[in-house]
Amino acid sequence: MVPPVLRLRDILGRLRRGIAPPSLRVIESAEGLIEGKALYAAVMLRVPEALAAGPLSTADLARDVGADVDALGRLMRLLAGRGYFARYRRAMAEQPDLGSSPCGPPRDAAVVDPVHRIALAR
Numbered sequence: 698m699v700p701p702v703l704r705l706r707d708i709l710g711r712l713r714r715g716i717a718p719p720s721l722r723v724i725e726s727a728e729g730l731i732e733g734k735a736l737y738a739a740v741m742l743r744v745p746e747a748l749a750a751g752p753l754s755t756a757d758l759a760r761d762v763g764a765d766v767d768a769l770g771r772l773m774r775l776l777a778g779r780g781y782f783a784r785y786r787r788a789m790a791e792q793p794d795l796g797s798s799p800c801g802p803p804r805d806a807a808v809v810d811p812v813h814r815i816a817l818a819r
Contacts, residue, residue, distance in 0.1 A: 742769075755773060
């Protein structure tokens with residue numbers, strides 16, 4: 698089953714490379730480089746091990762791996778968008794109180810990702 702699938706993937710890849718303009722191929726290559734570096738950073742921070750027991754909020758995950766909350770949040774959004782991790786919406790009862798301001802919490806609030814938890818993609 699695997700060899701036919703790989704052959705089909707190779708044929709489609711050659712077809713795509715043949716019709717895509719060179720500028721698009723350069724952009725896709727750069728995106729692949731960024732994805733690889735992001736995955737490397739997550740592995741070096743030991744994010745998969747930290748998430749092995751279950752989903753964590755971005756703030757809890759940053760505390761567990763010793764990373765900056767904002768930077769780790771951006772990293773995890775990128776990797777979740779690529780399918781390496783999953784984001785789960787918290788139940789309303791678990792969401793922190795964001796205050797009475799119509800604009801939400803102040804910029805320096807500790808809540809970075811108030812409605813999502815991050816887990817390993819399965």
